[in-house]
Amino acid sequence: MSNIDKSESYKLGSYTVNRLGYGAMQLAGPGVFGPPKDRGAALTVLREAVANKVNHIDTSDFYGPHITNQLICEALHPYPDDLVIVTKVGARRGEDGSWVSAFSPKELTQAVHDNLRNLGVDVLDVVNLRCMFDVHQPTEGSIEAQLNVLAELQQRGLVRDIGLSNVTPTQIDEGRSICEIVCVQNYYNLAHRHDDALIDELAHKDIAYVPFFPLGGFSPLQSSTLSNIASRLGVTPMQVALAWLLHRSPNILLIPGTSSVTHLRENLAAAHLTLSPEILSELNGIVS
Numbered sequence: 001m002s003n004i005d006k007s008e009s010y011k012l013g014s015y016t017v018n019r020l021g022y023g024a025m026q027l028a029g030p031g032v033f034g035p036p037k038d039r040g041a042a043l044t045v046l047r048e049a050v051a052n053k054v055n056h057i058d059t060s061d062f063y064g065p066h067i068t069n070q071l072i073c074e075a076l077h078p079y080p081d082d083l084v085i086v087t088k089v090g091a092r093r094g095e096d097g098s099w100v101s102a103f104s105p106k107e108l109t110q111a112v113h114d115n116l117r118n119l120g121v122d123v124l125d126v127v128n129l130r131c132m133f134d135v136h137q138p139t140e141g142s143i144e145a146q147l148n149v150l151a152e153l154q155q156r157g158l159v160r161d162i163g164l165s166n167v168t169p170t171q172i173d174e175g176r177s178i179c180e181i182v183c184v185q186n187y188y189n190l191a192h193r194h195d196d197a198l199i200d201e202l203a204h205k206d207i208a209y210v211p212f213f214p215l216g217g218f219s220p221l222q223s224s225t226l227s228n229i230a231s232r233l234g235v236t237p238m239q240v241a242l243a244w245l246l247h248r249s250p251n252i253l254l255i256p257g258t259s260s261v262t263h264l265r266e267n268l269a270a271a272h273l274t275l276s277p278e279i280l281s282e283l284n285g286i287v288s
């Protein structure tokens with residue numbers, strides 16, 4: 001039995017995916033810029049994920065740039081029928097590796113074509129519009145013009161489903177008035193819970209919520225409560241953090257990132273971890 005059988009599945013637009021997926025950002029070089037130190041190891045992580053029934057991979061052509069998508073293509077193409085690759089557009093990389101907004105119609109169209117070429121596909125499964133009004137946090141601003149560009153590319157058959165990333169509830173409402181929004185990808189984890197109300201609202205609307213930095217991202221989660229609970233349960237703190245997200249709401253899809261096969265296996269095994277109401281309440285106390 002695969003590690004992730006128990007995490008069950010959820011609707012992601014036109015697809016149904018296992019709730020435990022994989023985020024490919026960590027496969028590029030340091031700072032998500034340039035090639036990985038060990039290309040063979042990166043390819044192995046991707047193949048191991050799919051061999052363990054991961055059927056939801058998150059990526060972007062601005063990881064590397066281009067490199068993460070090229071690794072996915074090399075490792076997994078031709079893709080399994082049930083594999084859903086979610087990418088994002090709206091940013092580009094400066095020559096120094098900085099993250100720069102790329103929100104013009106020309107840049108968005110170019111980004112869709114870059115993703116198609118580097119992933120080796122004719123149609124992108126899901127494209128998230130990554131908002132860059134503030135690179136670090138959701139910030140108000142109209143996304144109408146940008147979504148109109150993506151909706152037109154969708155009508156032309158280049159994009160199947162559309163999602164949003166780094167967005168506010170107002171932007172989600174604006175987006176849903178333009179096209180169907182199948183997922184929202186924002187910063188959220190056990191210790192960073194600004195989107196609690198939004199997650200519940202999206203669950204009612206049957207829209208997937210995909211937390212990025214589920215393990216803390218570049219500053220891995222650290223909490224004595226988390227460590228104590230993990231040692232009591234005989235698992236790792238990262239497994240508890242992922243299991244907490246799976247328990248948090250059924251519309252949460254996980255995309256933990258790793259460049260290590262050992263960590264990948266550990267993360268997928270979190271699907272087996274059942275947390276009691278007492279433990280959940282202790283974990284909920286981390287932010288209250």
Ligand SMILES: NC(=O)c1ccc[n+]([C@@H]2O[C@H](COP(=O)([O-])OP(=O)(O)OC[C@H]3O[C@@H](n4cnc5c(N)ncnc54)[C@H](OP(=O)(O)O)[C@@H]3O)[C@@H](O)[C@H]2O)c1
Nearest residue numbers: 023024025058165212213214215216217256257258259263
């Ligand atoms: N929409 C957006 O703006 C946005 C922003 C950031 C990320 N994302 C997406 O979200 C995905 C997840 O975020 P993320 O990868 O940045 O952060 P993350 O999943 O929160 O954490 C990844 C970090 O945790 C480490 N790690 C993973 N599993 C571990 C384990 N079992 N034990 C110890 N350390 C572990 C990884 O190092 P090792 O490589 O050593 O395992 C890496 O440094 C990304 O891959 C990307 O696809 C989206």
